[in-house]
Amino acid sequence: GDSVTQMEGPVTLSEEAFLTINCTYTATGYPSLFWYVQYPGEGLQLLLKATKADDKGSNKGFEATYRKETTSFHLEKGSVQVSDSAVYFCALSPLGGGGADGLTFGKGTHLIIQP
């Protein structure tokens, strides 16, 4: 079945450091890919998405590119802030419908940014 693997946390960085959180997936067909974020005490929020190969999703300085050849969707940010501290989840929707059906999630990566 479909699966998503993301790097284990916690990941601890200093403010203004470069961030990469790796995510790889296994799926048949052409899934849509997502990054969700959960800030402390809040619900899951969609951070960015990409619905086809080579698409780049971006939001709040974060970016991720849908790489079909490496089945990856790594999350990057050039300069992190303390306010980026949260748990980040990579997810896929199997039917390529942009999230119409049940999502398959990774286990989440806890990011801690120190001032």
Add this chain to the structure above:
Amino acid sequence: GAGVSQSPSNKVTEKGKDVELRCDPISGHTALYWYRQRLGQGLEFLIYFQGNSAPDKSGLPSDRFSAERTGESVSTLTIQRTQQEDSAVYLCASSFRGWDTYEQYFGPGTRLTVT
């Protein structure tokens, strides 16, 4: 506007008892999803409703789990004869099936503890 709401926010129950968890989706959202997040794990998809029908029940872990939805409104997830392994955060999400995007909006979750 109002987001997805869930109740109760916390529920402690004894093993063997039945529990009902409630989800109020965003008004106008036709699709509704239930997920489960066990400690240290990613989110597991449980069930998806389109209107009040459930085309995908594949994620329900056992016949002790059932869900209903009234029209395009409230949904309840019922767990009968609860077991300790049912302890988790149960998340509900809703989405509007637009032509190109089906972003899922998540509620804050119900934390279920089975003692």
